[in-house]
Every structure is written in structure tokens, then in C-alpha cells.
Amino acid sequence: MKLIVAISLNAALAVLFWRWLRIQLREPKLGRWLLPVLALKLLAWVAACWKPSSDAQHMHQFSTTMTLQLWERPGAWLQAMLGNEFHYNKELYLIYHGYSNTFFTAKILSILNLASYSSSWWNGLYLSVFCFVACWTLVQTLAHTFPQTPAGAALIGFLVWPTVVYWSAGITKESLVVGSAAGLVAVVISWLYGKTRFSVSNVLALVLLAFLQFKMRYFFAALLFSALGGLTVVRMIQQLGTARQRWVVVVIFFATINVGAWIGSEVVLVFRPNRITLQLLRNYNELGKQSRERPRITFKDFTPNIESVVQNAPQATWETISRPWFWEGSTMYKVAGVENLLLLGILAIALLALLRGRAGKLPFALVVAMLFYCIALAALIGLSTPNLGTMNRYRVALLPFVLWLALQNEYAARVLRRIGL
Known part of the structure; x- marks a missing residue:
């Protein structure tokens, strides 16, 4: 059952990403830069997952246990997702006195584990791709909204600058911080300066990205x-x-x-x-x-x-x-x-x-x-x-x-x- 769920989710994600990629490649001004900057992001993902930080290892190990609880006792998992405590088999428990973005990231990873089959490499890839797509969306939004400005300015800042690319790849909090900020700014700018109208989808995106940014x-x-x-x-x-x-x-x-x-x-x-x-x-x-x-x-x-x-x-x-x-x-x-x-x-x-x-x-x-x-x-x-x-x-x-x-x-x-x- 777990393997079937993982294969199905990855197939759906792959189809969505491929469709998005094909559309972006047809961009007249930025399309030819998409694959090079994506390759750069993937190299950063490999580097980050090859030698993960202690923080990344801790969050991944914690999330793996949370996912086990999801399969065994969904109600207890949901209670942990909504609170600041995690209890598993009376032997393993964590109580956070106050808010913890480490715990919040582990919660996200516990969901991603359903698709990654609890692989830290796949989880790192999901977070890297999320950040990449959000940053590319902002770069594209700025290029369309302000055609009189250099599109390469945002491209270099969000998708080429070495430390930005490296630290926002793999299982890092920065991948979520940078990605949510970029996506949030893209939505707001498209409303304030572009021709985008309010819709259920972009309002939902705004709320989710703002929530993620605040939680991180x-x-x-x-x-x-x-x-x-x-x-x-x-x-x-x-x-x-x-x-x-x-x-x-x-x-x-x-x-x-x-x-x-x-x-x-x-x-x-x-x-x-x-x-x-x-x-x-x-x-x-x-x-x-x-x-x-x-x-x-x-x-x-x-x-x-x-x-x-x-x-x-x-x-x-x-x-x-x-x-x-x-x-x-x-x-x-x-x-x-x-x-x-x-x-x-x-x-x-x-x-x-x-x-x-x-x-x-x-x-x-x-x-x-x-x-x-x-x-x-x-x-x-x-x-x-x-x-x-x-x-x-x-x-x-x-x-x-x-x-x-x-x-x-x-x-x-x-x-x-x-x-x-």
C-alpha cells in the first residue's frame, strides 16, 4: 500500500512539473535560461543531500517517525500536526514549549514522506523544486509586469547567486522561507501592477504562502x-x-x-x-x-x-x-x-x-x-x-x-x- 501511494503521488507530481516545464520553456525572453538554472538548482540539491546538515538529519528522522504514526494512528498524527507535542509508543515523545519551525518543517516532511517513501534525497528534491518554481514564477512575473526593467536582475538574485542557490536547496528551512517569500511577492505584484484579477486559486495561494512564511x-x-x-x-x-x-x-x-x-x-x-x-x-x-x-x-x-x-x-x-x-x-x-x-x-x-x-x-x-x-x-x-x-x-x-x-x-x-x- 505504501509503495502504491508513493508511486501514484510521484507520477502525479512528475506530470504536473513536466506540464509546467513545457509552458515555461516557450517563454520568448526567459525560456532558454530555464534548463541551465534548473540544472544549477539540481546540482545544489545533490550537494546539500550528499552531506546534509545535522538540522536536516534531525528533521528527516523526526518526520519518518511521524509518518509511521500517520499510517498506524492517523488521529494521533493529526493531533501532533495541530499542536506542539508528539508522542509515539510511550517511548518517543517531544514537547515544544512555544513555537518551533523545526517541528513545523518535520510536519511538512511527514506528509512528503508519503511520496518520497521516507527518502531524504527525494524530500530534498521536493523542497528544492518548490523553491525553484516559486522563484521562477517571481522572475517571470517581474519580466511580464515590468518589461522596461532587466529580467536578468531577478534571475541572478533568485536563481543564480551561489549562496542563495545552495542554501535554498535540499532539506533546509531556507528552501521554504525563500520559496514562500518569492511566491508571495509574485502574487501581490501581479495584483498591484499587473493584470491579474482576484480568483479563488490565487487567493488560496496567497493565504498558503503567507501561512508558510509566517510559520517558518x-x-x-x-x-x-x-x-x-x-x-x-x-x-x-x-x-x-x-x-x-x-x-x-x-x-x-x-x-x-x-x-x-x-x-x-x-x-x-x-x-x-x-x-x-x-x-x-x-x-x-x-x-x-x-x-x-x-x-x-x-x-x-x-x-x-x-x-x-x-x-x-x-x-x-x-x-x-x-x-x-x-x-x-x-x-x-x-x-x-x-x-x-x-x-x-x-x-x-x-x-x-x-x-x-x-x-x-x-x-x-x-x-x-x-x-x-x-x-x-x-x-x-x-x-x-x-x-x-x-x-x-x-x-x-x-x-x-x-x-x-x-x-x-x-x-x-x-x-x-x-x-x-
């Missing part, structure tokens, strides 16, 4: 929801024929952010300023202890209050983007450092283009919204994650958007056009 990293999700919410309000006002001046756009956007932050803090206690600052400091101290012998981010004075957070935010943002340097730490740190040099070069060119009035042709409101998300998330990661290895993985959630924005300028667009993008 709720602080990341809060910033993304804020950015998209502020952008939606600006676009709604613009549709009425007002808010055309840039300063008005900025005022409306940040006013919406502030109102949303106040409502969020009243509804969900974890989003209150004192809770946020205390959690940032706790994470900073715990991860700092684990990386005392390695390069890390350090602040001279970091206390659990808004003033300290604001004071250290610029340093946190800068170090999230720039570190590790190529002379720091082990070989992996040095490789990441070389990539960071390239990133800083791209950002320097983007800044030069901005000063010369050649920043690109994306709508100003969209740039404000995504720039807010990138800067706020970079500060959040830097303040809470002093360990450079962990930070390098977490920032995968923002790097694709940073690159997409940075490669919009006329200088970058000229280079991208020369290579067919």
Missing part, C-alpha cells in the same frame, strides 16, 4: 507583510489619482507601517517592542557564546531597549551584507568573503548610478517597500545572529531582493542585455 520565520514574515501591506495601501491610493509625488509615497508607506506595527503589538504580544528587543539580545548572547573562537559580529553596548537597537542597527545592517571578509576564518568563510566582495561591488555601482540619476525604472513605491524589507531584515539578522556562519545562511532570505534592486540600474542593465537578459 515569523519575524521575517512580519517585515515582509509590513512591506507588502504598505505597498498595497500606496497603490490603492494611487489608483484614486493621488500620491504621485515621491515624498507622499514615503509618508503614506511609513504611516501604514507604523499603524500596522501598533496593531500587531496589541494583537500578538511577541511583537511588542520590549519583547522584540529582549529576544534579540537573548539570541545575540546565546549565539555569541557558541562562536567565541570564530569571527563574529560584536557590539560595544547592546541592551534590551529600542534606543540600543536603533544605535546598533546601522552596524548590524552593514555587517550582515559585508561579512565575512575573505581573510576571515576557515575556507568556507573565505569563499563567502569573495562572494561578498562581488556583492559590495554591485552595490557600489548601484549607488553610483543612483547619484547620477540612472537607478532604473522600477516603480518608486515598489522600490521603497522592498528596500525597507531588505534594510530592516538585514538589521534584524545582524542584531540577533552574531555567528557569521548562521548569519550567512539566514540572510539568504534577503539577498535575492537586494540583488534584484541593485541590478536595476542602467549600468547593470547594459551588461545584462549583452548576455541576453
Whole structure:
């Protein structure tokens, strides 16, 4: 029975993916890049599954037991899926006091095990393909919605940049974080700037992707929801024929952010300023202890209050983007450092283009919204994650958007056009 279910599910998934692939290959501008970037993603999948992280192994082993329970006692499995506890045969049990994205990922894997036959390689492939399809959908949406902008900017950011491709492949939380964020932004942009109308399918997609993003990293999700919410309000006002001046756009956007932050803090206690600052400091101290012998981010004075957070935010943002340097730490740190040099070069060119009035042709409101998300998330990661290895993985959630924005300028667009993008 288990084998029949696995074969049937894989056959259905293969047919769906093949149909999707055939449609995408016919894209006049991007179609010829589909197979090369897919091959790159599959190479990253092989690398990730060949030597899985301890986190990936733990989640897979945990999910395998959950799937056994699904076959033996579906009611107990459903109870575990809806709660924060897992009990199996009175010998194995786990109780999470509070929310755990590790447990949530294991829940997803326990469902995927029905198709993968509890194979970590197949599960890694499913998550990799999900992330790939979501990122490709965003790249395609941006190319169709903003044909005057370089399509290659998003392609490089989401599907070519080495650390993004690697960390969002295999059994990783980042594959779900990046995939859900890309899909969510694609849906919202197609509504706000494209010709897509509301339908049951895309509303359902929006809800599921938002739910997945929130469950994987709720602080990341809060910033993304804020950015998209502020952008939606600006676009709604613009549709009425007002808010055309840039300063008005900025005022409306940040006013919406502030109102949303106040409502969020009243509804969900974890989003209150004192809770946020205390959690940032706790994470900073715990991860700092684990990386005392390695390069890390350090602040001279970091206390659990808004003033300290604001004071250290610029340093946190800068170090999230720039570190590790190529002379720091082990070989992996040095490789990441070389990539960071390239990133800083791209950002320097983007800044030069901005000063010369050649920043690109994306709508100003969209740039404000995504720039807010990138800067706020970079500060959040830097303040809470002093360990450079962990930070390098977490920032995968923002790097694709940073690159997409940075490669919009006329200088970058000229280079991208020369290579067919």
C-alpha cells in the first residue's frame, strides 16, 4: 500500500512539473535560461543531500517517525500536526514549549514522506523544486509586469547567486522561507501592477504562502507583510489619482507601517517592542557564546531597549551584507568573503548610478517597500545572529531582493542585455 501511494503521488507530481516545464520553456525572453538554472538548482540539491546538515538529519528522522504514526494512528498524527507535542509508543515523545519551525518543517516532511517513501534525497528534491518554481514564477512575473526593467536582475538574485542557490536547496528551512517569500511577492505584484484579477486559486495561494512564511520565520514574515501591506495601501491610493509625488509615497508607506506595527503589538504580544528587543539580545548572547573562537559580529553596548537597537542597527545592517571578509576564518568563510566582495561591488555601482540619476525604472513605491524589507531584515539578522556562519545562511532570505534592486540600474542593465537578459 505504501509503495502504491508513493508511486501514484510521484507520477502525479512528475506530470504536473513536466506540464509546467513545457509552458515555461516557450517563454520568448526567459525560456532558454530555464534548463541551465534548473540544472544549477539540481546540482545544489545533490550537494546539500550528499552531506546534509545535522538540522536536516534531525528533521528527516523526526518526520519518518511521524509518518509511521500517520499510517498506524492517523488521529494521533493529526493531533501532533495541530499542536506542539508528539508522542509515539510511550517511548518517543517531544514537547515544544512555544513555537518551533523545526517541528513545523518535520510536519511538512511527514506528509512528503508519503511520496518520497521516507527518502531524504527525494524530500530534498521536493523542497528544492518548490523553491525553484516559486522563484521562477517571481522572475517571470517581474519580466511580464515590468518589461522596461532587466529580467536578468531577478534571475541572478533568485536563481543564480551561489549562496542563495545552495542554501535554498535540499532539506533546509531556507528552501521554504525563500520559496514562500518569492511566491508571495509574485502574487501581490501581479495584483498591484499587473493584470491579474482576484480568483479563488490565487487567493488560496496567497493565504498558503503567507501561512508558510509566517510559520517558518515569523519575524521575517512580519517585515515582509509590513512591506507588502504598505505597498498595497500606496497603490490603492494611487489608483484614486493621488500620491504621485515621491515624498507622499514615503509618508503614506511609513504611516501604514507604523499603524500596522501598533496593531500587531496589541494583537500578538511577541511583537511588542520590549519583547522584540529582549529576544534579540537573548539570541545575540546565546549565539555569541557558541562562536567565541570564530569571527563574529560584536557590539560595544547592546541592551534590551529600542534606543540600543536603533544605535546598533546601522552596524548590524552593514555587517550582515559585508561579512565575512575573505581573510576571515576557515575556507568556507573565505569563499563567502569573495562572494561578498562581488556583492559590495554591485552595490557600489548601484549607488553610483543612483547619484547620477540612472537607478532604473522600477516603480518608486515598489522600490521603497522592498528596500525597507531588505534594510530592516538585514538589521534584524545582524542584531540577533552574531555567528557569521548562521548569519550567512539566514540572510539568504534577503539577498535575492537586494540583488534584484541593485541590478536595476542602467549600468547593470547594459551588461545584462549583452548576455541576453
